[in-house]
Every structure is written in structure tokens, then in C-alpha cells.
Amino acid sequence: MESIGAITESTLGSNWLDPLGKPAEVGESQTERTEHCEKHGEFLSKIVGAGKPWAFWTGCEACHEEQYLEQERISREARRIEHIERLTKALGIPLRFKGKTLETFLPETDDQVQVLQQAREYVADIHDNLATGKCLILVGPPGTGKTHIACGMLYVAVAEQKSGRFATVSEVIRDLRSTWSRDSNVSEGDMLDRYVSPRLLVLDEVGCSFGSEAEKVQIFNVLNERYNAMRPTIVISNLDINGLKEYLGERVIDRMRENEGRILVFKGQSWRGRGIVSTPVEEERALSAYELTQRELRAPMSPSITNPGFKPPRKLPAHLYQEQ
Ligand SMILES: Nc1ncnc2c1ncn2[C@@H]1O[C@H](COP(=O)(O)OP(=O)(O)OP(=O)(O)O)[C@@H](O)[C@H]1O
Numbered sequence: 554m555e556s557i558g559a560i561t562e563s564t565l566g567s568n569w570l571d572p573l574g575k576p577a578e579v580g581e582s583q584t585e586r587t588e589h590c591e592k593h594g595e596f597l598s599k600i601v602g603a604g605k606p607w608a609f610w611t612g613c614e615a616c617h618e619e620q621y622l623e624q625e626r627i628s629r630e631a632r633r634i635e636h637i638e639r640l641t642k643a644l645g646i647p648l649r650f651k652g653k654t655l656e657t658f659l660p661e662t663d664d665q666v667q668v669l670q671q672a673r674e675y676v677a678d679i680h681d682n683l684a685t686g687k688c689l690i691l692v693g694p695p696g697t698g699k700t701h702i703a704c705g706m707l708y709v710a711v712a713e714q715k716s717g718r719f720a721t722v723s724e725v726i727r728d729l730r731s732t733w734s735r736d737s738n739v740s741e742g743d744m745l746d747r748y749v750s751p752r753l754l755v756l757d758e759v760g761c762s763f764g765s766e767a768e769k770v771q772i773f774n775v776l777n778e779r780y781n782a783m784r785p786t787i788v789i790s791n792l793d794i795n796g797l798k799e800y801l802g803e804r805v806i807d808r809m810r811e812n813e814g815r816i817l818v819f820k821g822q823s824w825r826g827r828g829i830v831s832t833p834v835e836e837e838r839a840l841s842a843y844e845l846t847q848r849e850l851r852a853p854m855s856p857s858i859t860n861p862g863f864k865p866p867r868k869l870p871a872h873l874y875q876e877q
């Protein structure tokens with residue numbers, strides 16, 4: 554191996570100074586000397602550029618090695634983060650769930666251990682599951698980690714070179730509906746294909762709004778086309794399985810349960826706002842914001858089907874989330 558001195562002399566000249574080295578005296582006659590590194594002990598230091606005004610003694614090789622490895626680690630980490638950011642955007646994963654993986658899901662109860670285990674089993678067989686179109690339905694109360702786990706599974710699928718996409722029902726409806734505009738240069742079929750072609754689709758917030766019949770037909774089309782193409786979908790909902798059947802129709806659920814499609818039931822307290830005690834006023838505000846969103850979501854599609862009587866339940870009864 555060429556010595557550090559030789560490399561610097563020939564390739565870098567006086568523009569390069571060893572950051573761990575020491576300046577040399579002009580007229581220094583020695584070319585090597587023993588130095589002491591606080592961390593690595595004695596090492597052989599060599600003079601570079603002897604006789605030149607910028608001459609210096611090289612620093613500890615072991616420190617150089619460590620510095621190099623650390624810089625490598627930092628740039629690898631930066632590349633990893635950049636990759637996750639690009640991936641998250643490309644998959645349509647919401648920013649909040651950027652980098653949320655199965656590894657960062659921390660199960661605290663037996664139920665959580667079980668859903669994590671089921672998710673791990675799914676990804677352990679990801680190739681077969683994607684080839685046979687094995688679907689998953691994730692149900693449970695708010696904040697119990699359904700979206701987190703689904704994003705974790707999606708990241709695994711794309712790491713295995715499979716295409717994937719994350720979307721909420723309202724995004725799908727909005728995209729499909731945007732093609733109806735005269736200004737749109739995307740056909741409805743092409744837009745539908747954006748949700749049908751990925752190998753794995755995570756469809757979140759199913760049943761969150763009281764979908765009109767037209768909306769339900771659109772969601773049915775997406776799920777049915779995917780079923781026909783043997784592409785699995787992970788459906789996420791706050792509804793229980795009976796509610797989902799009512800919302801999506803028995804035929805959809807029936808299709809999803811083919812090929813051993815499974816229902817993962819999330820239970821327990823919301824992870825959100827842990828340790829934060831919300832006051833009744835804050836709760837009221839959160840609920841009215843929720844209602845407003847629901848109304849906004851529904852308004853452009855079917856203003857006639859507004860449901861002024863609708864009040865989201867404050868606490869959803871636990872029995873809704875037992876597997877049927
Ligand atoms: N077991 C867990 N370990 C680590 N983080 C968790 C866990 N459960 C939930 N979280 C975090 O709590 C937040 C809420 O979880 P998430 O959004 O996945 O819940 P959800 O079941 O999808 O809720 P909703 O039905 O309201 O959409 C997220 O930031 C998620 O990463």
C-alpha cells in the first residue's frame with residue numbers, strides 16, 4: 554500500500570493538509586518519527602512535503618481509519634434517509650408515517666404482540682402473498698397502530714422490489730373524480746390503474762366517511778379490479794367487520810377473505826396523546842373539526858346526502874372490535 558505521504562505528494566500537493574497531522578518545521582531533516590496518539594498509543598509519523606513551507610507530519614493512521622469509517626457511516630445514513638424520503642413520497646405514505654416500520658412498532662399488550670406477529674408472518678411470505686393476492690383487513694379503534702403496521706408492511710414489500718401504494722379512500726375518490734373534469738388529461742381508467750397496478754395497495758380510512766353509493770361503487774371497482782388481477786389490498790378501518798361488510802358490501806369482504814385473507818384486530822388505548830389529558834373543551838373542538846372534515850369530504854360529491862344528524866361516537870364500544 555502506498556504511504557499516505559506519497560499519495561498526498563503526488564496527487565494532492567500543497568492543497569492537502571492532514572487534518573490530524575502537525576505542521577513541520579522548515580528545514581526538518583528527519584523523515585519519520587514516533588508520535589503518541591491519546592487513543593491508539595504510539596504510531597509512526599512521516600513528513601510530507603519536506604523542505605516546503607506547507608510541510609507536515611502525518612497523523613495517526615488508526616484515527617484516520619476511524620474518521621473515514623465514521624464519515625462513511627454518516628453518508629450511508631444520509632443516503633438511507635434520502636431513500637426513505639423518496640420512497641415515502643413515491644408510495645404516497647403520509648409524512649407522519651415516514652419510516653414507520655414493523656421494527657419501530659412496540660407491542661405492549663398480548664393483543665399487540667399478536668397483530669405484530671401476524672404482520673411479520675405476512676411479510677415473511679411476502680412473495681407468495683403478493684402472488685396469490687392474499688389480503689389483510691386491519692380493524693380497531695383510533696390510534697392503535699393500524700396505519701403504522703400497514704406502512705411497515707408496505708416498506709417491506711418495496712424493499713423486496715415490489716410496487717406499492719398507500720392511499721386513503723378520500724384520496725382515491727378525489728383522484729378518480731378529478732378525471733371527470735374537462736381539464737383533466739388523465740382518463741378515469743388510467744387513474745383507476747394507478748390504484749390497481751401496484752402489487753400491494755394499502756387502503757386507509759375505509760368507512761371513515763359515510764360514503765355515497767357512487768363512492769362505494771368506485772371503491773368496489775378498485776378492490777374488485779385488484780381481486781381480478783390477483784393483487785392484494787390491505788384495508789384499514791375503524792369499523793368492525795360487520796360495519797365493513799355493510800360499507801363495502803359482503804361481496805368485497807368475501808373476495809378479501811379468499812386465499813386465507815386475514816383480519817387483524819387491533820385493541821386497546823390510543824397511542825396518540827399519551828400522558829396528555831384532554832379537557833372537554835379540547836375534545837369538543839376535536840370533534841367539531843372531525844365533523845367539518847367529514848362534511849367537506851362529502852360535500853363536493855353529493856351535497857344532497859349530507860347527514861346533519863351524524864355525530865361521531867365519543868368512545869366506540871369495545872365489542873365492535875372483537876373478531877367475528
Ligand atoms: N405499538 C406502537 N408502537 C409504536 N408506535 C405506535 C404504536 N401504536 C401506535 N403508535 C404510533 O401512534 C400513532 C397512531 O397510530 P396509527 O396512526 O397507526 O393508529 P391507527 O390505528 O391507524 O389510528 P386511526 O384509526 O385513528 O387511523 C402513530 O404515530 C403510530 O406510529
Ligand SMILES: [Mg+2]
Pocket residue numbers: 699700701757789
Ligand atoms: Mg390510521
Ligand SMILES: [Zn+2]
Pocket residue numbers: 590591592593594613614615616617
Ligand atoms: Zn489515533
